Amino acid sequence: MTSVDLGSALRAAQGIDPAAISEVVLRLMSELGGTDVVVYLVDFAQNTLEPLPDRSTHANLAQSEDVATTIAGRAFIDQRPVTAERPDGVRVWAPINEGSDRTGVLAVTVPEATDEMLSACCELGLFAGYLIATQARSTDLYNLHRRRRSLSLPASMQWDLLPPLVLKTGRVAIAAVLEPAYEVGGDCFDYALNDTVLDMAVFDPVGHGLGSALIAALCVGSYRHDRREGHTLEQMHAHLESAMAHEFSDQAFCTGQLVRIDLESGTMTWTNAGHPLPMLIRGGHVVKELKCAPTPPWGVGDLLAPAGATTVATEALEPGDGVLFYTDGVVEAHQPGAEQFGTERLADLVGQHSSNQLEPEEILRHLVRAVLEHQDDRLSDDATLVLVQWNGPQAR
Structure with missing residues (x-):
């Protein structure tokens, strides 16, 4: 043989x-x-x-x-x-x-x-x-x-921060895409799979460029530290606010979400710091946005909200469900004088490609291509998509 x-x-x-x-x-x-x-x-x-x-x-x-x-x-x-x-x-x-x-x-x-x-x-x-x-x-x-051209300094910093863009096990799959790939300067995500728990976070710092990359580095570093220390979502959320307030002026802030999924039960919990709501994909269609009362973005929370005001939302996922997280650069993409890409268009395309039984990374590749085409391949802001799919407790 x-x-x-x-x-x-x-x-x-x-x-x-x-x-x-x-x-x-x-x-x-x-x-x-x-x-x-x-x-x-x-x-x-x-x-x-x-x-x-x-x-x-x-x-x-x-x-x-x-x-x-x-x-x-x-x-x-x-x-x-x-x-x-x-x-x-x-x-x-x-x-x-x-x-x-x-x-x-x-x-x-x-x-x-x-x-x-x-x-x-x-x-x-x-x-x-x-x-x-x-x-x-x-x-x-x-x-x-892997470079078709030079990476900007912020983009180089961002790519060095990132985990692999795709992770698949029997129970869960996660895929991500960031654009513009060679000039991204702010948007970031992170995840860790530890036994029966998937932790994931997405961050969107204010601005674009080196300053945003530095904010992203602090947020990812704080998140990884607290995650490895075994802190709760509420604690990690609060510590991100403290880190931002301590290291940057009140002109610097970051939106984002912290997510935890129990892979045995499918229970997803998450917090939201002024970030666009994720979409729940079920049966090949977007069925709803997942609601979570937001805190202000990290970095301005102490000015706008009392301590201890973080809401932890819960959603019971079903086997085969997907959850799409994204930054505002996706839905706000537009050419001068034209309409934004929008959440409705995003949801329609997610349903179209999900119903074709594509792998998560291929769904995202089609989505980001559509975003780029909508803005004539010249994004004015970073656009990041992260898709998490829970396959059920027995899918090992």
Whole structure:
């Protein structure tokens, strides 16, 4: 049977140069008759697949591949191997993942596209994702090759703050997207999955640029600290207000939401600091906005609300439910003199793409594309979407 030997793969990964991923994959693939290996990484905006140069393969000759219109892009979107006949065999494109996060695509030419061979290509895609995840801690190489152009300083700070854009387990899936990818300067989110609890937060600091990125860094840092200390949502909410009031003037503030979902019961609790209300998706449709009496944004709360006024809202989720969180840059997007994108349009598109049984990350990719098109690809504010889907307690 054609298969990748796990022991050989792990031994090949020991002490490799970060630039030699294609070389290592080619060495393993050649044992199965594979040739012409190219590792592609998706760019920050998830519009193109960028070939990772390698000194020992022809990857330096490869071109960028468009996600929306190419075979390589189809493998990335569908997360399955895609093939094309060639004179020297069959070209296979297999997805590369770091855990649940879509990283790119592995391209390789094989003699025949048997089920066993396609399975081996997918295994090597997973292996390449493992190599990228472990090596990325000590190199800038992958970050640089994901860039179609330079990141602004605030955007670089933001991306360094973020967790993976996609997390999937049997019980829960979370996906996020941020635009403009190369200039984002404020919007941020964070999450952590700890046993049967998913904690998640979304932040939208005032303004845009370096000042907003600094506010986001403080908010994420405070949130992570308190979450790891085991604090309640009310405590985390209050501590964010204190941190903002202590470190910034009353001209600086941040809206956001703190969310906790019990993955056994589906009970979602959350607080709201002056942020747009999330949407509940059930049966492929947006059925309602989830209400939560807001406090003022963090940073101005002491001026406008008494201490201890934080409301913790509760919603009982059903298996298969999704909750969409977003920043105001999504619904307020518009061209000069034109109407805003709006919550009604957002809800309609969410229902349209949810009913097509798309994965959460693909739903968001379509949504953010619509937001960008509505504003002629020139956003005046950051636009962030986070979609959480609870699959039920037994979906392990």
